[in-house]
Amino acid sequence: MSERVGRRRFLAGTAVAATVVAFDPVFGWVAEADPRTDGAIAVPGLDGELVTDPASLAEAADDYGHIVHRTPIAVLRPASVHDVQVMVRYADRHGLKVAMRGQGHSTFGQAQVKGGVVIDSRTLATIHDISPRGAVVDAGVQWLDLARAATAKGLTPPVFTDYLGLSVGGTLSVGGVGGATSHHGLQVDNALELQVVTGQGDLVTCSASCNAELFRAVLGGLGQFGIIVRATVKVIPAKTTARVYHLNYADVAKLTAAQRIALADGRFDYLEGSVNAVEGGGWSYQLEGLVYYTAPDAPDDAAKVAGLPAPTSSDISEVTYFDWLNRIYALVEQLKQFGFPSPWLNLYLPGDATDRYVADTMASLTTADTGGGPILLYPIKTNLLTRPNVEVPDTPIAFLFAILRLAADPALVDPMVKSNRALYEKARACGGKLYPVSAVPMSPVDWVQHYGGDYPRFAADKALFDPRHTLTPGQGIFGA
Numbered sequence: 001m002s003e004r005v006g007r008r009r010f011l012a013g014t015a016v017a018a019t020v021v022a023f024d025p026v027f028g029w030v031a032e033a034d035p036r037t038d039g040a041i042a043v044p045g046l047d048g049e050l051v052t053d054p055a056s057l058a059e060a061a062d063d064y065g066h067i068v069h070r071t072p073i074a075v076l077r078p079a080s081v082h083d084v085q086v087m088v089r090y091a092d093r094h095g096l097k098v099a100m101r102g103q104g105h106s107t108f109g110q111a112q113v114k115g116g117v118v119i120d121s122r123t124l125a126t127i128h129d130i131s132p133r134g135a136v137v138d139a140g141v142q143w144l145d146l147a148r149a150a151t152a153k154g155l156t157p158p159v160f161t162d163y164l165g166l167s168v169g170g171t172l173s174v175g176g177v178g179g180a181t182s183h184h185g186l187q188v189d190n191a192l193e194l195q196v197v198t199g200q201g202d203l204v205t206c207s208a209s210c211n212a213e214l215f216r217a218v219l220g221g222l223g224q225f226g227i228i229v230r231a232t233v234k235v236i237p238a239k240t241t242a243r244v245y246h247l248n249y250a251d252v253a254k255l256t257a258a259q260r261i262a263l264a265d266g267r268f269d270y271l272e273g274s275v276n277a278v279e280g281g282g283w284s285y286q287l288e289g290l291v292y293y294t295a296p297d298a299p300d301d302a303a304k305v306a307g308l309p310a311p312t313s314s315d316i317s318e319v320t321y322f323d324w325l326n327r328i329y330a331l332v333e334q335l336k337q338f339g340f341p342s343p344w345l346n347l348y349l350p351g352d353a354t355d356r357y358v359a360d361t362m363a364s365l366t367t368a369d370t371g372g373g374p375i376l377l378y379p380i381k382t383n384l385l386t387r388p389n390v391e392v393p394d395t396p397i398a399f400l401f402a403i404l405r406l407a408a409d410p411a412l413v414d415p416m417v418k419s420n421r422a423l424y425e426k427a428r429a430c431g432g433k434l435y436p437v438s439a440v441p442m443s444p445v446d447w448v449q450h451y452g453g454d455y456p457r458f459a460a461d462k463a464l465f466d467p468r469h470t471l472t473p474g475q476g477i478f479g480a
């Protein structure tokens with residue numbers, strides 16, 4: 001099967017793009033009609049477009065966070081994997097930096113490249129095949145499109161992020177956590193095979209059994225070792241219906257106690273939780289558990305809540321499986337229209353420190369500090385996380401704690417980012433790890449600490465797969 005985002009559709013609504021054909025070491029990228037093309041280094045045979053118009057550059061210098069802005073000198077809209085290879089090889093040879101930009105839903109410039117080239121993966125968005133052996137997709141495919149196409153065949157990737165407007169290549173570069181992680185690990189744990197363009201422009205197919213070092217490095221590798229151009233991801237049979245259990249608690253300890261029980265016995269196919277503002281001040285804590293099923297195999301509601309701490313209130317509802325996966329897409333798209341800065345903080349907390357950390361944090365946090373953005377809190381079993389470049393606490397259970405802040409007033413951005421940094425340091429002091437999609441300033445020294453004992457391997461892989469540090473400077477791991 002094939003679903004392609006047509007280039008024409010993609011370009012519709014953007015300013016007319018100036019196609020660029022050459023790079024001059026003095027004048028930079030040079031357009032076809034420019035007389036300075038003489039003497040420039042030609043960019044050999046691109047199938048797609050390399051553009052430098054202000055609208056394209058401005059888009060590539062922005063992301064969901066709207067906090068960091070680094071302007072590239074050109075944006076490549078690849079029409080083929082070959083284009084990615086050509087561009088990376090070219091950049092590597094001429095000392096330019098390159099990064100793939102998926103849907104640009106990072107919050108702190110992670111996909112941006114000051115003075116370099118951004119490769120926009122949205123033009124590489126073909127779903128090549130979906131069968132019980134796996135789904136083969138281009139890196140620019142959105143999870144929404146894969147969810148739609150797979151469920152039409154009675155199949156589904158095991159794990160989705162809460163929002164489906166993210167690219168497959170983007171979440172495989174960071175981790176990809178969601179409610180089904182409680183059973184299936186992260187999205188990176190469900191990748192079967194990748195096609196990767198390394199920092200020197202080599203196209204390599206890798207999996208757990210073939211070029212395994214590159215496979216291990218790239219999954220959750222924050223774009224440091226290669227650009228994922230195609231992925232085969234696991235699929236499993238899809239159920240048709242989602243029954244949703246919401247149990248509300250007055251304090252964090254009761255929520256996490258309930259979550260720990262549910263995580264241990266696996267009663268829910270999906271397990272998340274949130275912290276919600278109470279009118280008049282304070283917070284309430286909600287467990288969100290789901291059972292996926294196909295009639296007539298309906299779940300037994302009493303059994304699903306049996307043995308959990310008694311909630312202050314609860315409700316049970318039901319939607320189709322696909323509608324559940326797609327539950328916040330429209331809302332996020334609406335919110336994006338406002339363009340509010342979004343200094344998000346995502347942390348993995350050690351299970352044994354979570355209650356204290358969250359209780360302390362929430363005691364001093366108000367909705368003015370979060371801008372009313374959602375706060376997530378849910379547990380994962382760290383033994384299900386198999387990709388070593390995704391750093392999580394060294395405890396059997398870790399909790400994702402995410403404060404998804406929204407700064408309706410730009411003056412709030414700075415204090416929110418500072419607060420993120422302080423909370424990160426507090427988490428780090430008790431064994432917590434950053435989920436690096438966050439708006440937290442990080443120095444190279446912070447990254448050494450982040451990777452800890454894994455850092456020497458991380459740096460050695462960089463030397464092997466991207467020796468000139470061509471790829472993805474926006475993460476700031478090896479300096480700007």
Ligand SMILES: Cc1cc2nc3c(=O)[nH]c(=O)nc-3n(C[C@H](O)[C@H](O)[C@H](O)COP(=O)(O)OP(=O)(O)OC[C@H]3O[C@@H](n4cnc5c(N)ncnc54)[C@H](O)[C@@H]3O)c2cc1C
Pocket residue numbers: 063064099100101102103104105106107110111112121139140160161162163166167168169170171173174175176177178222223226227228229332437472474475
């Ligand atoms: C509304 C919203 C909801 C979210 N919900 C979740 C959630 O439930 N769970 C979760 O885990 N995350 C969630 N995220 C975070 C999200 O997973 C990351 O921001 C992710 O990086 C976004 O994917 P993207 O396609 O926009 O990637 P981008 O932001 O474009 O890129 C992210 C990083 O990966 C690199 N990259 C992108 N594509 C490739 C590629 N093909 N090869 C190599 N490197 C690449 C980029 O250079 C950059 O460094 C959410 C974000 C938003 C805005």
